[in-house]
Amino acid sequence: MLLLAFALAVTILFVVLRVLGNPVFALISVGATDAEIAAAAARLGVDRPIHEQFFAYIGQLLSFDLGQSFTNHLNVGDEIVRRLNVTLPLTLLSFTLSVLIAVPVGFFAAWKSRTWYGTTFSAVSQLGGAIPVFWVGILLVAVLSLGWRLFPAGGFPRTDWEDPGAALYSLALPVITIAIVAGSDLARYVRSATLDILGQQYLRAARAAGQSFATALWRHGVRNGVVPLISILAIQLSTTFVGAVIIERVFALPGLGDMLLVGIKEQDFPSVQGVLLFSTALVLVLGFIADVLQRIIDPRLRDSLSGNRRTKALA
Amino acid sequence: MTATILPTVPAPAPAPAASARRRRARRSVNLAVGAALFGLIAVIGLVSVFWTPFAYDDTTGDRLQPPSLEHWAGTDRLGRDLFTQLMIGARLALAVGFGSVLIAAIVGITLGLAAAVARRWVDDAISSLLDIAIAFPTLLLAMLIVAWRGASLDSAILAIGLAGAAVIARLTRITATRVLAMDYVTAARTSGTGTLGILRRHVLRNVWPTLIVPLALQFGGAVGAEASLSYLGLGSPPPNASWGRMLQEAQSTVLVAPTAAILPGILLVALIIGVNLLADGLRDVADPTSRSIR
Numbered sequence: 090m091l092l093l094a095f096a097l098a099v100t101i102l103f104v105v106l107r108v109l110g111n112p113v114f115a116l117i118s119v120g121a122t123d124a125e126i127a128a129a130a131a132r133l134g135v136d137r138p139i140h141e142q143f144f145a146y147i148g149q150l151l152s153f154d155l156g157q158s159f160t161n162h163l164n165v166g167d168e169i170v171r172r173l174n175v176t177l178p179l180t181l182l183s184f185t186l187s188v189l190i191a192v193p194v195g196f197f198a199a200w201k202s203r204t205w206y207g208t209t210f211s212a213v214s215q216l217g218g219a220i221p222v223f224w225v226g227i228l229l230v231a232v233l234s235l236g237w238r239l240f241p242a243g244g245f246p247r248t249d250w251e252d253p254g255a256a257l258y259s260l261a262l263p264v265i266t267i268a269i270v271a272g273s274d275l276a277r278y279v280r281s282a283t284l285d286i287l288g289q290q291y292l293r294a295a296r297a298a299g300q301s302f303a304t305a306l307w308r309h310g311v312r313n314g315v316v317p318l319i320s321i322l323a324i325q326l327s328t329t330f331v332g333a334v335i336i337e338r339v340f341a342l343p344g345l346g347d348m349l350l351v352g353i354k355e356q357d358f359p360s361v362q363g364v365l366l367f368s369t370a371l372v373l374v375l376g377f378i379a380d381v382l383q384r385i386i387d388p389r390l391r392d393s394l395s396g397n398r399r400t401k402a403l404a
Numbered sequence: 405m406t407a408t409i410l411p412t413v414p415a416p417a418p419a420p421a422a423s424a425r426r427r428r429a430r431r432s433v434n435l436a437v438g439a440a441l442f443g444l445i446a447v448i449g450l451v452s453v454f455w456t457p458f459a460y461d462d463t464t465g466d467r468l469q470p471p472s473l474e475h476w477a478g479t480d481r482l483g484r485d486l487f488t489q490l491m492i493g494a495r496l497a498l499a500v501g502f503g504s505v506l507i508a509a510i511v512g513i514t515l516g517l518a519a520a521v522a523r524r525w526v527d528d529a530i531s532s533l534l535d536i537a538i539a540f541p542t543l544l545l546a547m548l549i550v551a552w553r554g555a556s557l558d559s560a561i562l563a564i565g566l567a568g569a570a571v572i573a574r575l576t577r578i579t580a581t582r583v584l585a586m587d588y589v590t591a592a593r594t595s596g597t598g599t600l601g602i603l604r605r606h607v608l609r610n611v612w613p614t615l616i617v618p619l620a621l622q623f624g625g626a627v628g629a630e631a632s633l634s635y636l637g638l639g640s641p642p643p644n645a646s647w648g649r650m651l652q653e654a655q656s657t658v659l660v661a662p663t664a665a666i667l668p669g670i671l672l673v674a675l676i677i678g679v680n681l682l683a684d685g686l687r688d689v690a691d692p693t694s695r696s697i698r
Contacts (some may be wrong), residue, residue: 215677218680219680220673227658229670339637350637
């Protein structure tokens, strides 16, 4: 299933990107002769019949070769790995921070749903679900970086991770930005999952059997409540990844998002294809892992439809 | 004996009724606030078709001015009136919202119904295709389509609409399958109604109400996605003043002219929240039997 999905994505990407426009134009200058155009096309291999290009491409993919950029002639695979140095920490740190914010906030919002705290939460989370992540970024830069000069306004150290402190420092504000937006989204799901559990009879039964509230929640509530949350978390992780792509633009970070945008602008078809393939693989693998995890935790799901699919359809 | 058993029979609990009433009350407030916010933006967008304070390309104003009597929202770095741009931005946001929801509805319902009535392997093929499309983040899908068709308003609407169609198709398939198993469908079939007739007369009418709320929620999502695309430079090119592109242009001058970086964002958030509240309020109107998922 996973492989089938990926094969389909590979084909669609190839077809769509080959109609994208003629990448030869990115190489040649104005006033190039027909011979020069033909030479450039031959160098890129776009003069061959489309099915030959396709099979050559599949062959490359099977040997984990994503090809060479049309514009800067770097190996796309190497370039992706190099840029993950920025995007991966950004995504993982933001995701971790957003979970750390969302779980307690969402839990208390459900537990105290009848108080001012719960009501305020509902209002604030409506806002969190509607604010575009890049606007939060712009505002935070204006206040925290340009106004109070607490953080750098953008960029990433040229030395990469040789100086971890400087690298982390430049990632701090982007991480906070994504965590705020992703966290408020996640907190809503945590709240509804918790509300679901708190209303369950088995929790009341456990309390009646003499367990304390905390024990009952830990023994019976968490295991039930975490199952739908896992697929939400997987989706959130991919959303955070995409959020990172946008936020890289706000903070001028040289990550995967930057590579994708420049690639689209310069019609650099191997780069765009490489980044999108990598993202697709990531998203599919995350969904797959979530499915497996859910089945491990909840035996009832083992011979049913994918839990991931159901939750997404309801969300 | 009976006396000791009787009290354990649960009486109709008053609590759920009270909470249902509270939920309804909250919903009607949501509906009112949502309608007000959405209506405000809609009016601004409609007025911009006939009248704006300045022409869009009127660069006669001073640069980066704060709000004044002449320029209600100030001017940008080329001296263009920001209020004019905000109004045009409202029109664009509405066009994106309605356009992509329309595409999502048409493509999604068609695919969903096809999957519901088709043979097993067609259904499987469509369903697994939808699985991939749904797992794929909207914005990446949109970027792919923009890469293919070039950055324009049409590309953005098409891309966001197609991304939304997958979710609608999935919902349609689920509901339609359920409806097709009903006795009245069997009755219609035995009395000689064809598949298309059954779909139109029975299935579509039952599926439609369950789709109103998801479609309304997609409106807000579409507006946000278009803003992101425009911010990244992949949305509609000038002279279309998308709020996302206004924010991108205002980013470099945020300290000199903060209003330009704040107002488009406020309108954006107001429209998205407005539509979301409207959708939440519509849930009761559209389908009285449904319970809130949140």
